[in-house]
Amino acid sequence: MQKQVITTESVSQRNVSTEAFEFVRELASELSASTIKLPSFPDVALQVQRVLSEDSASTERVVRVLGAEPMLAARVLSIANSAAICPGGKAVTDLRSAVTRLGFDALRAAAVSFAMVQLRRAKKYQTIERQLSVLWQHSALVAALCFVIARRKGGSADTALLTGLVHGVGKLYILTHAVGHPWLFGDQAAYMRIVRDWHGNIAKALLENWNMADEIVNAVHSYEDQARDGRGQGGQLADVLDVADTLSVCKDVPELLQERIAASKAAARLGFNAEICQTLVGESAEELTALREALGS
Numbered sequence: 001m002q003k004q005v006i007t008t009e010s011v012s013q014r015n016v017s018t019e020a021f022e023f024v025r026e027l028a029s030e031l032s033a034s035t036i037k038l039p040s041f042p043d044v045a046l047q048v049q050r051v052l053s054e055d056s057a058s059t060e061r062v063v064r065v066l067g068a069e070p071m072l073a074a075r076v077l078s079i080a081n082s083a084a085i086c087p088g089g090k091a092v093t094d095l096r097s098a099v100t101r102l103g104f105d106a107l108r109a110a111a112v113s114f115a116m117v118q119l120r121r122a123k124k125y126q127t128i129e130r131q132l133s134v135l136w137q138h139s140a141l142v143a144a145l146c147f148v149i150a151r152r153k154g155g156s157a158d159t160a161l162l163t164g165l166v167h168g169v170g171k172l173y174i175l176t177h178a179v180g181h182p183w184l185f186g187d188q189a190a191y192m193r194i195v196r197d198w199h200g201n202i203a204k205a206l207l208e209n210w211n212m213a214d215e216i217v218n219a220v221h222s223y224e225d226q227a228r229d230g231r232g233q234g235g236q237l238a239d240v241l242d243v244a245d246t247l248s249v250c251k252d253v254p255e256l257l258q259e260r261i262a263a264s265k266a267a268a269r270l271g272f273n274a275e276i277c278q279t280l281v282g283e284s285a286e287e288l289t290a291l292r293e294a295l296g297s
């Protein structure tokens with residue numbers, strides 16, 4: 001009988017596999033619950049999401065909720081005065097004027113942006129601060145790109161901005177929960193498989209709990225599905241998100257941009273080629289920078 005040799009590497013792999021299994025089981029259990037929440041997400045940000053989802057929400061009530069948190073109010077003013085939202089316009093200095101200038105989706109984006117700053121500062125996430133920062137910077141860039149793409153196509157730029165900003169919340173949820181399973185960070189391949197398989201459904205559950213519009217939920221949940229045909233609720237928004245995500249990765253690498261856009265069904269449906277994408281990014285450079293800064297990237 002051949003004697004089994006147990007090495008440090010084999011023990012480590014078994015530990016990682018066990019940890020991954022336990023983590024996935026935990027994700028499945030939480031996803032099946034109807035109250036899935038992002039940890040350390042400020043209550044005021046959730047309250048803003050609830051108020052803005054109400055058909056009867058008045059400007060006065062929105063101002064009152066936003067004004068209860070000075071840092072959130074400051075973020076709203078920053079976005080309202082950004083070059084993308086108010087190009088060459090007069091700066092507003094009071095919250096009521098900012099709320100009037102911004103649509104509800106832009107206000108939702110401000111609340112998400114504020115919440116991310118608080119989450120990144122949480123002591124319990126110090127060990128993943130770099131990963132949180134990278135994820136947020138990517139989300140802010142995708143959001144800004146969604147804004148300028150939607151504006152070019154005549155869609156709601158505010159809704160596209162919000163969609164881009166929240167498209168990574170499933171990945172954020174997984175990252176914050178992985179802190180309790182440190183073995184996972186030792187095997188990036190295993191971790192990325194979990195992210196790939198789970199982030200879409202988690203994002204869908206989170207956004208539904210935040211009472212996000214079905215259009216946004218569907219776009220975030222489906223944009224990576226290359227088999228979709230671009231029709232149905234959120235279809236074009238998903239295409240905008242898909243192209244924005246592609247541009248975020250390769251906008252500065254012309255050869256890769258040409259390859260990815262040429263192969264993109266979403267880009268074809270939007271009528272975009274690599275040249276159009278490069279022109280759009282170049283012409284919108286100021287707006288892209290301003291939005292990313294306003295969002296706290």
